[in-house]
Amino acid sequence: MILFFFAYALFFRRSMNKRIFVLFLIFWRYMETSHRVVFEKPNLPELTLHHTVVDMHFHSRHSDGLNRVSSIVRRARKLGIGLAITDHNAIRGAVRLATYADILTIPGIELTSREGAHLLVYFYNIETLIQFYESDVRPFLGKNVMTSLSLDMHGLIRRARQYKSLILFPHPHCAIYTGICNPMIAKDAQERLLGMADGVEVINAGNMKKWNLQCAVLGFNLGKCMTGGSDGHNLFQMGKAVTYADCPPNRTDFLDSVKNGTNRVIGKEMAFLQKVTSNGFKIKSSIRNSPHVMGKNVRFSYSIIHSRSRKVRDMVQRKIFRHAGS
Numbered sequence: 001m002i003l004f005f006f007a008y009a010l011f012f013r014r015s016m017n018k019r020i021f022v023l024f025l026i027f028w029r030y031m032e033t034s035h036r037v038v039f040e041k042p043n044l045p046e047l048t049l050h051h052t053v054v055d056m057h058f059h060s061r062h063s064d065g066l067n068r069v070s071s072i073v074r075r076a077r078k079l080g081i082g083l084a085i086t087d088h089n090a091i092r093g094a095v096r097l098a099t100y101a102d103i104l105t106i107p108g109i110e111l112t113s114r115e116g117a118h119l120l121v122y123f124y125n126i127e128t129l130i131q132f133y134e135s136d137v138r139p140f141l142g143k144n145v146m147t148s149l150s151l152d153m154h155g156l157i158r159r160a161r162q163y164k165s166l167i168l169f170p171h172p173h174c175a176i177y178t179g180i181c182n183p184m185i186a187k188d189a190q191e192r193l194l195g196m197a198d199g200v201e202v203i204n205a206g207n208m209k210k211w212n213l214q215c216a217v218l219g220f221n222l223g224k225c226m227t228g229g230s231d232g233h234n235l236f237q238m239g240k241a242v243t244y245a246d247c248p249p250n251r252t253d254f255l256d257s258v259k260n261g262t263n264r265v266i267g268k269e270m271a272f273l274q275k276v277t278s279n280g281f282k283i284k285s286s287i288r289n290s291p292h293v294m295g296k297n298v299r300f301s302y303s304i305i306h307s308r309s310r311k312v313r314d315m316v317q318r319k320i321f322r323h324a325g326s
């Protein structure tokens with residue numbers, strides 16, 4: 001193992017590669033000792049035999065996902081897993097999902113704060129999610145579900161905290177401003193907000209490996225709840241990252257396991273081609289429906305990523321201007 005590390009470090013002399021590898025090495029060690037977080041493709045047929053398995057982060061066509069709830073449920077049944085439909089600032093998908101009694105469903109929502117960072121909130125029953133949505137989300141909606149709410153992150157967490165819920169930051173480290181650990185939010189504010197939440201999503205199958213590793217480091221350092229989900233926007237992505245626990249397959253026991261930290265997380269990032277296809281659809285519909293949100297994303301990306309493809313960047317920017325102007 002050590003020899004392999006040195007061979008790698010010698011071969012890849014660029015410091016960024018080394019840093020990522022060292023992070024990976026630390027986590028390999030964690031995985032061997034705790035198995036709480038495992039970076040590999042979940043073997044769902046095997047896993048579902050002995051555990052309650054849930055994809056905690058999935059999107060339906062009620063926000064920016066591609067599929068109807070009926071197709072999503074068919075796929076979850078086939079995989080033998082439970083599911084949380086966590087649409088952006090919308091609950092119609094989650095409400096429809098809750099009507100299916102033959103699979104484990106977790107009521108949830110992915111909120112966009114005024115700062116642009118996302119927040120996942122899960123509830124023990126669908127009635128509480130509806131009540132939360134009607135009193136604490138709907139009055140603050142923007143012009144569509146993909147737009148930021150007019151509440152800041154502090155206000156959102158404070159409101160969600162009034163209900164029996166589980167509050168987590170999805171993809172806290174990621175390439176755009178939707179993760180809480182982004183440079184547009186001051187470090188002390190990040191720490192305060194992380195302290196207010198129940199935990200973080202440590203594997204998001206739509207995220208990049210280097211960001212997921214940082215999310216996992218954060219999860220272990222916080223010592224709070226850790227979850228995983230595909231963040232899938234189409235059926236093929238479901239189950240690429242999951243949260244599982246040794247508990248009876250019902251909401252209360254499952255969410256309690258997550259709360260108590262007795263759950264585990266396993267997942268692997270989507271293949272590059274899958275990401276390109278999925279993001280292609282997402283970007284196309286985002287440009288059409290929410291050019292201002294896309295514009296913000298592109299501007300943010302300029303500041304943290306040195307885009308190597310000016311051609312693609314300029315093409316996206318042109319389309320955004322065209323739709324924003326129409």
Ligand SMILES: [Fe+2]
Pocket residue numbers: 057059110170231
């Ligand atoms: Fe998401």
